[in-house]
Structures are given as C-alpha cells and as structure tokens.
Amino acid sequence: MITGNPGTGKHTSARLVAGRLKAEVVDINKLAIDNEAIAAKTAKGLEVDLKKLGRLLAGILKKKGKFVVVGHLAPYVLKTAGIDVVVVLRRSPARLEETLKERGYAREKINENVSAEILGISLYDSVKAFGKRKVAEFDTTGKEPEQTADDIVATVQKKKPKRAGTVDWLAVVSEEEVQRFFAY
Numbered sequence: 001m002i003t004g005n006p007g008t009g010k011h012t013s014a015r016l017v018a019g020r021l022k023a024e025v026v027d028i029n030k031l032a033i034d035n036e037a038i039a040a041k042t043a044k045g046l047e048v049d050l051k052k053l054g055r056l057l058a059g060i061l062k063k064k065g066k067f068v069v070v071g072h073l074a075p076y077v078l079k080t081a082g083i084d085v086v087v088v089l090r091r092s093p094a095r096l097e098e099t100l101k102e103r104g105y106a107r108e109k110i111n112e113n114v115s116a117e118i119l120g121i122s123l124y125d126s127v128k129a130f131g132k133r134k135v136a137e138f139d140t141t142g143k144e145p146e147q148t149a150d151d152i153v154a155t156v157q158k159k160k161p162k163r164a165g166t167v168d169w170l171a172v173v174s175e176e177e178v179q180r181f182f183a184y
C-alpha cells in the first residue's frame with residue numbers, strides 16, 4: 001500500500017513499483033468514483049463513502065495476485081489483513097508547496113495539505129491503523145521517482161528494513177512558515 005499527502009508522489013511511485021513487481025495498481029480514488037462510493041458533494045470536493053469503499057477494496061484484495069493499493073485515504077479504508085507493507089511518502093513543506101502550486105490548488109487547499117504534511121498526519125494515521133512494524137516512510141524530496149521506486153521495492157522484498165518516524169519537518173520549518181501554512 002502507498003499513501004501520503006496529495007503531491008508527495010504516490011501515483012508516480014505506484015506505477016513504477018507495480019511495473020517492477022508485476023503487480024496491479026488499485027487506485028482508491030478511481031475505485032470510489034467509478035463505483036459511486038460518494039457520500040456527499042461539498043464545496044470542497046467529493047466526500048467519500050468510506051464503508052462502501054472498504055467493502056469494494058476488500059473484494060479486490062481477496063482475488064489472487066499482487067496489488068499496489070494507492071491513495072491518501074488508504075489508512076481509513078483498509079483492514080490490516082493482507083497488507084504486507086504500508087509505504088508513507090513524505091515531501092518537504094517547501095517542495096510540496098511548489099508541487100501543489102504547479103497544480104493550481106487554491107491557497108487554502110495548499111495550506112491545509114502542507115500543514116498536514118508538517119504534522120505528519122498520514123504517517124501517524126498509518127501507524128495507528130496498521131502498526132509500526134508494517135510502516136515504511138520515504139522522503140521523496142530531491143529524489144528521482146526511480147530511486148523512490150527502487151527503495152520501495154527493496155523494502156517489499158525485505159532487502160531493506162522498514163523505517164518510520166525518521167522525517168520531522170517541525171524541526172526544519174521556521175516560525176514564519178508555520179504561521180503562514182497554518183493560517184487557514
């Protein structure tokens with residue numbers, strides 16, 4: 001499973017990892033939209049029906065085969081059973097801001113996502129849902145997608161130990177940045 005904040009490189013990594021492991025990509029966002037697992041449409045976007053999505057995913061993971069499940073909602077819809085490794089991608093607040101700006105996100109949405117990244121919410125929620133032993137964290141800042149994919153594959157194949165809790169943006173962001181990103 002690959003999760004992390006929007007813009008950290010999940011889908012790019014998932015495609016590469018699936019290619020190397022001869023696995024199938026299961027895109028959680030696409031699954032929700034294609035199967036109308038939508039609870040509400042709000043001004044901020046679509047609100048996903050997590051229960052329905054959880055059932056859909058469980059159905060897919062019961063099938064024979066190798067899967068790379070990808071999406072920022074992964075910690076909230078997946079059961080621990082059957083998940084070998086939970087990869088949480090991280091990206092420095094400054095680089096993440098650039099990525100989200102390039103995508104044309106509104107300032108409020110950028111700040112929301114960058115502050116979630118600073119606080120490490122994806123990592124925290126993944127550890128809570130799956131346990132620390134299953135979680136591996138990777139910083140994609142300044143890395144090529146191929147490098148990140150190599151690191152993920154090596155971890156899945158147990159050639160590298162899983163490490164989590166190694167990224168701490170709070171130690172590197174300035175007071176001014178915290179004020180700016182948390183103003184929403």
Ligand SMILES: Nc1ncnc2c1ncn2[C@@H]1O[C@H](COP(=O)(O)OP(=O)(O)OP(=O)(O)O)[C@@H](O)[C@H]1O
Pocket residue numbers: 004005006007008009010011012013072099140141142143144145146148149
């Ligand atoms: N080491 C890296 N691994 C993966 N992607 C990277 C890396 N470095 C830079 N990128 C780039 O980061 C950008 C964002 O990647 P991507 O669209 O895969 O993010 P995402 O996490 O899937 O976002 P979302 O959750 O919004 O779909 C892409 O332009 C990608 O090429």
Ligand SMILES: [Mg+2]
Pocket residue numbers: 007010011012
């Ligand atoms: Mg994506």
